Amino acid sequence: MADEVILLDGYVSSFGMRVRVALAEKGIRYEYREEDLRNKSQLLLKMNPIHKKIPVLIHNGKPVCESLIIVQYIDEVWKDKAPLLPSDPYQRAQARFWADFIDKKLYDASRKIWTTKGEEQEAAKKEFIEVLKVLEGELGDKPYFMGERFGFLDIALITFYSWFHAFETLGNFSIEAECPKLISWAKRCLQKESVSKSLADQKKVYEFVVEMKKSLGV
Amino acid sequence: METHSKKMAEVKLFRTWSSRFALRIVWALKLKDVQYDTIFEDLSNKSPLLLQYNPVHKKVPVLGHNGKSVAESLVILEYIEETWKQNPLLSEDPHERAVARFWAKFGDEKVLPSIWEAFNSEGKEQEEGIVKAKENLKYLEEELKGKKFFGGEHIGFADIALGWLAEYENVFEEVASMKVIAEDEFPLLSEWKRTFADAPIIKENWPPRDKLVTRYQAFRETNLLNKAPK
Numbered sequence: 001m002a003d004e005v006i007l008l009d010g011y012v013s014s015f016g017m018r019v020r021v022a023l024a025e026k027g028i029r030y031e032y033r034e035e036d037l038r039n040k041s042q043l044l045l046k047m048n049p050i051h052k053k054i055p056v057l058i059h060n061g062k063p064v065c066e067s068l069i070i071v072q073y074i075d076e077v078w079k080d081k082a083p084l085l086p087s088d089p090y091q092r093a094q095a096r097f098w099a100d101f102i103d104k105k106l107y108d109a110s111r112k113i114w115t116t117k118g119e120e121q122e123a124a125k126k127e128f129i130e131v132l133k134v135l136e137g138e139l140g141d142k143p144y145f146m147g148e149r150f151g152f153l154d155i156a157l158i159t160f161y162s163w164f165h166a167f168e169t170l171g172n173f174s175i176e177a178e179c180p181k182l183i184s185w186a187k188r189c190l191q192k193e194s195v196s197k198s199l200a201d202q203k204k205v206y207e208f209v210v211e212m213k214k215s216l217g218v
Numbered sequence: 219m220e221t222h223s224k225k226m227a228e229v230k231l232f233r234t235w236s237s238r239f240a241l242r243i244v245w246a247l248k249l250k251d252v253q254y255d256t257i258f259e260d261l262s263n264k265s266p267l268l269l270q271y272n273p274v275h276k277k278v279p280v281l282g283h284n285g286k287s288v289a290e291s292l293v294i295l296e297y298i299e300e301t302w303k304q305n306p307l308l309s310e311d312p313h314e315r316a317v318a319r320f321w322a323k324f325g326d327e328k329v330l331p332s333i334w335e336a337f338n339s340e341g342k343e344q345e346e347g348i349v350k351a352k353e354n355l356k357y358l359e360e361e362l363k364g365k366k367f368f369g370g371e372h373i374g375f376a377d378i379a380l381g382w383l384a385e386y387e388n389v390f391e392e393v394a395s396m397k398v399i400a401e402d403e404f405p406l407l408s409e410w411k412r413t414f415a416d417a418p419i420i421k422e423n424w425p426p427r428d429k430l431v432t433r434y435q436a437f438r439e440t441n442l443l444n445k446a447p448k
Contacts, residue, residue, distance in 0.1 A: 050324065050357055064316045066323060076312040089300035093288045100290055101274065134274070 005030035006058040008044050010037060012200045012208045014107075015067035016055040017159035022071045024194035025150075026078045068099055071155060084152045095146055098138060099156040105131045106160060113171045114209050115218045125171050129178045136182045143188060150192060158189045158199070165202035166209040229254035230282035232268050234261060235425050236433055238382040239291040240279035245378050246295055248419045250302045292322055295375060307375045315375075321361065321368055322379035329354045329380070333398060337390045337434075338441040344396060351398050355407060362406040366413065377414060383407075384415040385424050393434045 007023070007030050009016035023030055035044055035054050047063035048056045057064045057073065064073045075084040085092050109131055112124030135157065139145055145153035164175050164186075176183040189195045231247065231254050233240030247254050259268055259278050271287035272280040281288045281297065288297045299307050308315050332354050336347030358380070361368060368376035383399070388411075391398055401408045414420060 059313070062313050064313065065320055069316050069319045069323070072319070073312050073316040076315065089297055090283075090286055090288070092300065093293050093297040096293045096296060097274075097288070097290055100293060 003028075004058075004060050006033060007031070008033050008035050008041070008047065008054050008056040008058070010035055010054045012162070012205050013054060014159040014163060017162065017198050017200060018067045018155050019055045019057060019070050019074070020198035021155050021159065021194050022074045022084060024198050025082045025084065025155075026074060027081065028074070028078060068103070068156065071152060075152070083149075084155065086146050086149075086151065091146060095151065095153045098135070098145065098153050102131075102135070102156050102160075106157075110160065110163065110167060113167045114213060115216065117218075121171060125173055128167070129173075129175070132175065132179045132182055136179050139181060139185055144185070150189065150195075154185075154189055158186060158195055161186045161190075162200040162202050162205050163209075166206040169206060170209065170213075228282070228284050230257055231255070232257045232259055232271060232278050232280040232282070234259055234278055236430060237278055238386050241423065241425070242291045242378050242381065243279045243281060243294050243298070244423050245381065245420060246298045246307060248423065249307070249373065250298065250305050252298070252302050292319075292326070292379065295322075295378065299375070307369070307373075307378065309369075309374070318369065318375040321358070321376040324354075324357070325376075325380045325383075329358065330382070333387060333390060336396060336398065337394045338438060338445075340394075340442065344394065348396055348398055352403070355399060355404060359404050359407045362410055367410065373414070373417060373420070381414055381420065384411040384420075385427070386430065387411075389427065389430045389434055393431060393438055 005023070005028055007016075007019055009019065009032060011034060020032075033041070033043075035041060037054070040052060043058075044054065044056060045052055047058055048054075048065045051065065053065070055065075055067055055070060057070045059073075059077070064070045071084060085095055106128070109124055109127040113121060113128060116124060142148075144150045145157070167173075168175055190199070229247070229252060231240065231243055233243070233256060235258060257265070257267070259265060261278070264276060268278070268280065269276055271282055272278075272289045275289060277289070279289075279291055279294060281294045283297075283301070288294050295307065308318055329351070332347065332351040336344055336351050339347050367373050368380065387399065390396075399407055399411070415424070
């Protein structure tokens with residue numbers, strides 16, 4: 001039976017990109033549907049009635065929501081190829097812990113960089129860099145977060161890279177100057193086709209953010 | 219035999235007597251019949267060992283296993299599930315697993331904060347908070363259709379994650395003089411609360427109700443005082 005895989009997504013969404021990377025890593029064929037978040041499709045509202053958000057993976061008619069839950073789902077269904085989570089339970093716990101840390105800390109701090117000004121923006125930049133530095137510390141000298149293989153935690157973080165150019169421009173700072181090892185890691189990830197083909201173009205993200213700022217009046 | 223005793227060796231749970239997050243770990247370990255030592259923490263005076271085991275968040279619960287530590291209750295639950303495979307909390311089916319994880323996350327990110335908001339309010343503000351909380355609870359009610367537990371016939375991952383609703387939520391309602399999960403509006407959820415609260419293992423491990431009431435009374439008083447006057 002052929003699998004039907006549909007991804008409801010938004011081009012610039014770091015969360016959506018995580019799913020794109022995971023699908024690409026596993027070589028899964030799927031139908032990509034871009035959602036206009038100001039005019040959500042009936043399908044999105046039906047498949048994610050609670051949050052009405054992207055990404056949503058629809059596999060043979062059944063929805064899976066929340067990006068990290070989707071990535072784990074993909075890893076469990078298509079388990080014979082390119083494992084995304086390590087096999088050891090402790091390593092898996094570490095990957096989940098840090099992915100949770102990213103979700104809890106990075107997104108909010110980063111959002112404030114482009115939605116605020118002055119002192120508030122400075123505080124946001126500081127917090128953002130602090131979070132990245134903690135992650136950089138976790139990376140250490142390893143090629144990828146869990147060691148030799150690209151996986152779950154790399155996927156959780158790399159998709160924010162598309163937004164770095166926007167943050168740097170609007171926040172007037174250099175992320176590479178503060179976290180050079182993390183940027184090296186990002187460039188290493190980008191050498192993988194699954195990543196380079198899935199990440200949104202940073203200029204397009206910047207244009208999107210500029211538009212958002214106008215419409216939000218910030 | 220050696221592997222089994224290696225797994226059994228040195229499991230430590232850092233907790234407080236009242237933490238509803240730590241309680242999840244107590245339930246999971248006991249449901250799987252895993253032997254462990256408990257270290258009760260005073261969060262106003264955290265032990266060096268806790269700070270060593272959870273340097274990032276410095277919170278409880280933390281699970282120590284053979285000298286390594288795992289933090290964040292839902293991450294710990296997954297670790298326990300993968301390390302001790304008896305009495306599984308998650309289905310083998312990937313879609314059902316994804317659904318269970320979804321409800322656990324929904325509980326923590328939406329249900330809990332909305333009930334906590336209502337708890338820390340009074341008057342009109344509380345009324346509005348209750349309306350919001352009920353909107354979230356509606357989804358849980360629907361999910362329980364045709365099921366005894368969120369996990370189906372047996373207690374599962376989502377039940378453990380949402381389990382605080384079966385006792386702590388009652389405490390919140392009592393302390394804040396509010397009714398959120400009414401029997402007529404939420405018959406399935408009300409029934410689930412009773413069934414879960416009375417289930418073996420769960421039943422024996424609730425913290426003392428009167429102590430919880432006192433504790434949350436104190437929280438509420440402080441939180442109400444700290445709110446800016448409208």
